[in-house]
Amino acid sequence: MIIRPSLPTDAPGISRVLTALTAAGLRVSPSDTDFALNNYIENPNGIECSVATDPEGSILGFQALLMAVEGNHYGVTPGWGIIGTHIHPEAIRQGIGGKLFIATRSAALKANLKFIDATIQNYNTGGLAYYESVGFRTYETNEDAIRKVFDLS
Template identity: 35%
Template sequence: MELDVRPVRPQDAPELADLLNQIIAHGGTTALEERFTPQALAEAYLTGTNVICCFVAINRASGRLEGFQTVGRDPSLPKDVGDIGTFARMGNVQRGVGSALFAATRVEARRQALVAINATIRADNAGGLAFYSRMGFADHTVRPGVPLKDGVLVDRIGKRYSLIPPPERAAECPDG
């Protein structure tokens, strides 16, 4: 599937709410448990005041929105660390949606002067953990036993992606 990536638009909210609500209804991959109206989704993840950036991936052939990736402010994180969420249409796993979105997100996060991006993933979401690891996120924290709506306890794994390039190693000089 060939994808185009662009910033989210307010008119994307209904289609993206449907996409996310299908993921929530299916269960097992997102910590989100309550359905979203288009307006609530827009405020929380697409265009609201705490959103740093949000991109959508579009199927070039059909024009259908295949996923979105959002980076927002989380009061529990430093101001220069964004909090990311990635959502791809069900059935599109391993089709490059997340990777295409992260290429755009990484550029915009740097432009916004973020030093890192945080991802919090359910410990039972093997696909999400693998995706963020492939993107270069490193394990950072573990919040054990966070309860779901039904009382089931699931750990949350915090991963971080540094936007600051590592310092170049100084050339080793021979003693002389």
């Protein structure tokens, strides 16, 4: 497995991961190539988007870290990081998320972040367990989601 920064040419592979998650009932947001490019790879508030690939270059998963700005969609405190982790359903339980988080944590430290937010839908038990396993802790819950924070300070 290779972990590396994403490139614009990764948008179709990221889209395939998102589409597979939608088909598995684990995602409801858009999954098209333009969405992948604009929201993850070339997001103006992006700090880092890393991909995990197999030896042939197929994308197994990715992790995006954004800077929370005033009025962000998630209501995250401005100046915090916002993380999203997406692993192809056929590639779960292979340690991909943990390896991606090594790169993301490094990028967060370089960006001088103190906290990273992960907002996870209540039904995403795998995502909730993953974030706990890498050190995120619950700081808020509502009827739809559980919000977890990673403290970098």
